[in-house]
Amino acid sequence: MAGTFSSFGSALSGLRYSQTAMDVASLNLANVDSKGYTRQRVEASASTSAANAAMYARGNSYGDGVGVDGVSRAVDLLLNSRARTEHATQQFLDIQADVLKRVEAGVSEPGKTGLNSALDGFRKSWGDLVNAPDQSAARSQVIAAANTLSEALRSQARMLQGEDTDARLRVLDNVDKVNTIAGEMASLNEKIQIASFDGTANNTLLDRRDQLMLELSQLGGAESTIQSNGTVQVNLGGLTLVSGNTAATLSVSAGIGADGSGTGAPIAFELSLGGTSLGNPAIGTGTLGGLVRSVDVTIAGMRDELDTIATTFADTVNGRHTGGFDQDGVAGEAMFSYTAGNAAATITVSLTDPRKVAASSVGGGVLNTDNANWLGNNKTVEGAYQSWVATLGSSVSAATRLSTNQKALTNQVDGAIEQLGGVSIDEEMVNLVSAQRIYEAAARVITTLDSVLDTLINRTGVTR
Numbered sequence: 275m276a277g278t279f280s281s282f283g284s285a286l287s288g289l290r291y292s293q294t295a296m297d298v299a300s301l302n303l304a305n306v307d308s309k310g311y312t313r314q315r316v317e318a319s320a321s322t323s324a325a326n327a328a329m330y331a332r333g334n335s336y337g338d339g340v341g342v343d344g345v346s347r348a349v350d351l352l353l354n355s356r357a358r359t360e361h362a363t364q365q366f367l368d369i370q371a372d373v374l375k376r377v378e379a380g381v382s383e384p385g386k387t388g389l390n391s392a393l394d395g396f397r398k399s400w401g402d403l404v405n406a407p408d409q410s411a412a413r414s415q416v417i418a419a420a421n422t423l424s425e426a427l428r429s430q431a432r433m434l435q436g437e438d439t440d441a442r443l444r445v446l447d448n449v450d451k452v453n454t455i456a457g458e459m460a461s462l463n464e465k466i467q468i469a470s471f472d473g474t475a476n477n478t479l480l481d482r483r484d485q486l487m488l489e490l491s492q493l494g495g496a497e498s499t500i501q502s503n504g505t506v507q508v509n510l511g512g513l514t515l516v517s518g519n520t521a522a523t524l525s526v527s528a529g530i531g532a533d534g535s536g537t538g539a540p541i542a543f544e545l546s547l548g549g550t551s552l553g554n555p556a557i558g559t560g561t562l563g564g565l566v567r568s569v570d571v572t573i574a575g576m577r578d579e580l581d582t583i584a585t586t587f588a589d590t591v592n593g594r595h596t597g598g599f600d601q602d603g604v605a606g607e608a609m610f611s612y613t614a615g616n617a618a619a620t621i622t623v624s625l626t627d628p629r630k631v632a633a634s635s636v637g638g639g640v641l642n643t644d645n646a647n648w649l650g651n652n653k654t655v656e657g658a659y660q661s662w663v664a665t666l667g668s669s670v671s672a673a674t675r676l677s678t679n680q681k682a683l684t685n686q687v688d689g690a691i692e693q694l695g696g697v698s699i700d701e702e703m704v705n706l707v708s709a710q711r712i713y714e715a716a717a718r719v720i721t722t723l724d725s726v727l728d729t730l731i732n733r734t735g736v737t738r
Contacts, residue, residue, distance in 0.1 A: 287339030369564025511555025606632025
């Protein structure tokens with residue numbers, strides 16, 4: 275369409291476009307601090323008056339203004355996928371680093387309250403007994419030092435047990451979070467599909483969808499695939515967690531009791547749908563992956579090594595002590611007792627009577643101190659314990675370094691996403707002013723056209 279009246283349509287399209295642009299700019303500014311919000315932008319294109327190209331007919335129109343094609347999000351789906359992968363790895367490494375740091379703090383080495391100090395005190399008490407074998411106080415000090423040593427072992431075992439229980443409870447808590455988010459994702463898929471069918475704006479739904487995808491990746495390394503209709507399919511450990519408006523249920527199938535206690539088996543998971551098992555997902559990253567590795571590998575390995583140290587120490591001391599003789603010349607009894615397979619947590623001192631401390635290597639009540647001297651110089655487990663502590667320190671250093679390096683990579687990806695989809699107040703203010711000027715210019719075109727038509731209609735042909 276050509277002519278003066280057609281220009282009203284072009285100007286009107288400019289007004290409508292500028293109104294949409296101002297609405298979008300104000301929406302971006304209002305959500306500048308909203309978590310998960312992605313900057314939106316107006317997609318526009320020039321309108322053409324010719325619906326179809328003609329070979330011979332030639333129109334005299336130069337277009338019908340501007341058309342709003344829609345409002346899109348400033349998002350890169352591949353970059354978001356990379357971010358989910360990096361965040362899953364970050365959570366996996368952070369969990370392990372945090373657990374190891376707490377264990378290192380609980381070990382208290384080097385320090386006066388650590389096991390190494392208790393071992394030194396135990397040996398020193400035997401050395402004091404060598405100098406005063408007839409003194410009850412010296413014998414009582416040996417028993418007291420033995421109690422201090424056994425308590426130090428039990429304390430470290432309790433610390434490791436506390437970390438183990440805490441990690442198991444966190445596994446249960448995070449499994450509940452996965453199920454809650456999966457259910458919301460399934461509901462969101464349905465809403466997105468409906469919005470796609472009826473043409474309703476769904477950018478807010480898509481933002482929430484992306485945020486849930488990231489949270490599931492952080493929790494268990496879930497992999498998400500966006501479908502053509504905007505919905506998403508989520509796989510967890512190689513099995514389908516969410517498909518369309520259906521969500522499976524994740525549960526712990528082995529390794530953790532309802533109260534968070536260990537069952538002696540490695541932690542395993544199960545996905546089920548409508549009471550039917552879908553299989554056991556292999557979750558090896560994210561928060562759940564980090565907790566499982568901390569329980570089944572890190573803490574379990576440290577507890578086994580500590581139990582070996584406690585067992586070796588108790589058996590060595592008991593073997594020597596039962597081969598000696600107490601103050602009355604009677605064969606010595608076992609000084610320590612423990613439960614096999616859980617030595618560090620159950621080790622206790624069996625002796626209570628100072629006279630039963632077997633310091634002598636010969637019977638008959640002779641004040642011989644060969645046995646006490648041997649026990650005072652015995653360092654059977656010191657090397658193993660120092661190696662245990664050194665390995666812990668190296669593990670903490672390595673885990674912290676890996677976590678720090680991964681953090682730099684994760685921040686780089688997050689920065690790229692923020693640069694693309696984050697809201698800049700300055701930029702939106704410029705967009706807002708630009709849209710305002712477009713509106714004013716389009717309105718001015720209408721005013722000018724009105725003046726032209728007024729002259730043509732009301733003044734042309736008027737005689738005086």
